[in-house]
Amino acid sequence: MNRPQPIEKMVGIIKKLPGVGPKMAERLSYHILKMPQGEVDRLVDSIQNARRTMKCCSICCNLSEHDPCPVCSDVTREKNIVCVVETPQDLIAVSKVKDYKGLYFVLGGALSPLDAVGPDDIRIDKLIKRLKSDSISEVIIATDTDSKGEITAVYLADIIKILGIKVTRLGYGLPVGGDLDYADEITISRAIAGRKEM
Amino acid sequence: MNRPQPIEKMVGIIKKLPGVGPKMAERLSYHILKMPQGEVDRLVDSIQNARRTMKCCSICCNLSEHDPCPVCSDVTREKNIVCVVETPQDLIAVSKVKDYKGLYFVLGGALSPLDAVGPDDIRIDKLIKRLKSDSISEVIIATDTDSKGEITAVYLADIIKILGIKVTRLGYGLPVGGDLDYADEITISRAIAGRKEM
Numbered sequence: 001m002n003r004p005q006p007i008e009k010m011v012g013i014i015k016k017l018p019g020v021g022p023k024m025a026e027r028l029s030y031h032i033l034k035m036p037q038g039e040v041d042r043l044v045d046s047i048q049n050a051r052r053t054m055k056c057c058s059i060c061c062n063l064s065e066h067d068p069c070p071v072c073s074d075v076t077r078e079k080n081i082v083c084v085v086e087t088p089q090d091l092i093a094v095s096k097v098k099d100y101k102g103l104y105f106v107l108g109g110a111l112s113p114l115d116a117v118g119p120d121d122i123r124i125d126k127l128i129k130r131l132k133s134d135s136i137s138e139v140i141i142a143t144d145t146d147s148k149g150e151i152t153a154v155y156l157a158d159i160i161k162i163l164g165i166k167v168t169r170l171g172y173g174l175p176v177g178g179d180l181d182y183a184d185e186i187t188i189s190r191a192i193a194g195r196k197e198m
Numbered sequence: 199m200n201r202p203q204p205i206e207k208m209v210g211i212i213k214k215l216p217g218v219g220p221k222m223a224e225r226l227s228y229h230i231l232k233m234p235q236g237e238v239d240r241l242v243d244s245i246q247n248a249r250r251t252m253k254c255c256s257i258c259c260n261l262s263e264h265d266p267c268p269v270c271s272d273v274t275r276e277k278n279i280v281c282v283v284e285t286p287q288d289l290i291a292v293s294k295v296k297d298y299k300g301l302y303f304v305l306g307g308a309l310s311p312l313d314a315v316g317p318d319d320i321r322i323d324k325l326i327k328r329l330k331s332d333s334i335s336e337v338i339i340a341t342d343t344d345s346k347g348e349i350t351a352v353y354l355a356d357i358i359k360i361l362g363i364k365v366t367r368l369g370y371g372l373p374v375g376g377d378l379d380y381a382d383e384i385t386i387s388r389a390i391a392g393r394k395e396m
Contacts, residue, residue, distance in 0.1 A: 003290055009244045009247070018226070033252055040245065051238055065204065
């Protein structure tokens with residue numbers, strides 16, 4: 001006997017979500033079938049409400065209920081500096097740093113030749129257009145430090161420097177609060193290169 | 199800056215699902231926001247459709263589109279033998295074993311004194327009522343082989359034996375300490391063949 005068709009269908013769709021395997025999808029599906037109706041309604045409503053209300057900010061491409069988003073429309077922020085991140089989640093991580101008062105730009109991914117993700121598949125054109133029209137003096141590239149993020153950073157630096165804009169990259173080094181013996185060689189090597197006098 | 203409120207709400211609800219932590223909930227939420235609308239509709243529809251169409255079979259408490267379920271209404275099955283499982287997933291795992299031709303009963307959980315799950319919280323009364331009214335000659339207890347499943351098996355064996363019904367437990371071909379629905383067909387088949395009277 002197989003699972004009834006409606007459950008099979010739900011499992012099939014849920015297992016396509018990232019990080020969810022077949023067993024996890026089955027567990028989630030049967031859990032959802034056991035949940036009180038009110039909880040299922042809240043789950044579905046929260047998904048549909050987020051989909052309906054979240055917009056892509058026309059300036060920075062961050063997800064927001066408003067366009068422009070609260071950061072882009074905040075007059076107190078420094079308008080001449082832009083931090084480029086891969087995703088809206090990355091933007092929120094950087095925004096927790098109180099000393100950064102500039103603006104943002106969300107690329108919507110990173111270059112990945114192996115996955116056939118090229119410059120046209122992320123928002124590089126839109127970024128360049130913005131840098132040309134607004135008076136930006138510095139771009140901080142805060143893409144991930146994996147190979148895709150690195151490739152993207154190098155690619156962006158090359159084309160932004162042509163515009164005469166200063167390009168910086170987040171400093172490498174040891175994560176704060178970490179054990180030195182858990183850090184990999186490349187990180188320690190970068191931390192030595194970036195050492196500061198005390 | 200925090201996540202926009204609609205995303206925060208979706209993350210908060212998704213992270214309450216079993217096996218989903220805060221980071222996974224965030225990943226799933228942002229993925230759902232990026233999915234094409236058609237895929238989101240299919241996800242939501244599959245949940246709502248499964249919720250709407252799946253019923254609890256009034257005889258065995260399995261989830262099914264029909265009441266009684268296909269197993270209970272199958273005239274070719276042996277009506278005098280009942281296999282007791284914890285969940286509908288466990289029922290499907292056992293049903294893959296071709297040599298078992300009897301019926302089922304889904305308890306809806308297992309006794310767990312530490313979690314305050316007692317006999318009234320699972321369908322023991324309903325099982326006993328069925329055993330008294332139908333002419334059952336054997337009950338195979340196929341609860342999980344973890345401590346909760348074992349406690350439930352011993353408890354059930356005690357009260358079913360009073361009814362003059364033979365009680366057997368799946369043989370220990372099963373790996374001890376595991377979830378029944380993770381076992382492969384051959385292991386379950388061996389366990390049925392090697393079942394012992396309790």
